[in-house]
Amino acid sequence: METNAITCTIDRVSGLSEKEFYNKYVKGSLPVIVTDKGEWTKKEKFTTDYFKTNYNHLTRTVNGKTYTLSEIIDLCEASTPENKAPYPNIFDVQRDFPEYLDDIPEMFYGKSNRLQSSLLPDYIAKRTNKRELFFGGKGCSFPTLHIDYLGVHTQLVQIIGEKDFILYSPDQTPCFYPDKIKTNQSPVDITNPDYEKYPLFKNAKAIRTTLKPGEMLFIPSGWWHTTYIHNFNLTYAIDHVNSYNWDTFMEENYLAAKKSHPKIAWIAKVYKVIMGRLFNLKENLFD
């Protein structure tokens, strides 16, 4: 996928310590690719034959049509830019592949993930995507340039195939003309931008990178991104909330609650403060 935006680079590192990860990339709000966190992806359980033999009872509905997992895999293997497989095909690891929970590290960096805590109320937890597998095929791309919902960080590991990521820093948000209702989505088609309608997009500076099998990409909270797939593809993703993006996460929950349950939305504000302090205390003492 070609984009007209100017391109910057991304660090590709190994041997990164938790402290370096937090200080440089989380606090610095910088994406990074880590090359030594994917040994587990080489297991036989992550091959298409294994999925087709053992998990064909799973189905997914994409664009109104329901497919078995074997059908999705076959369509993704046959996909071309002219005749694309349905996308995205997302499976919840906890619900659909519980036997994989021990094989896939819960997270690759970060001592704790507040989304995994039993202290997080169900009504908030169920709004986030926790641990997911995405199947895709050549020519598929994510439908929109977006920020991940509710201000979560995301950690992604490429299991099969290669995937391009096109990333834009949060300070460039005006260049993307966020949708007035779905404020985490941009109407700009970055492959064919309409500069008359979206002139500021000319100034946008992208990081464009290709994630290879076994590599982990960290996308910090608030970064705009989209993807493009070169070949049969399987990616794992986990959402991540820690002390750094807790306030953003709860503020987004408050704004969402204000639309659906205006009378009780204030609870999210109280929870943000009280639970934020408790999480901080717990993480400082025990993590």
Ligand SMILES: [Fe+2]
């Ligand atoms: Fe995303």
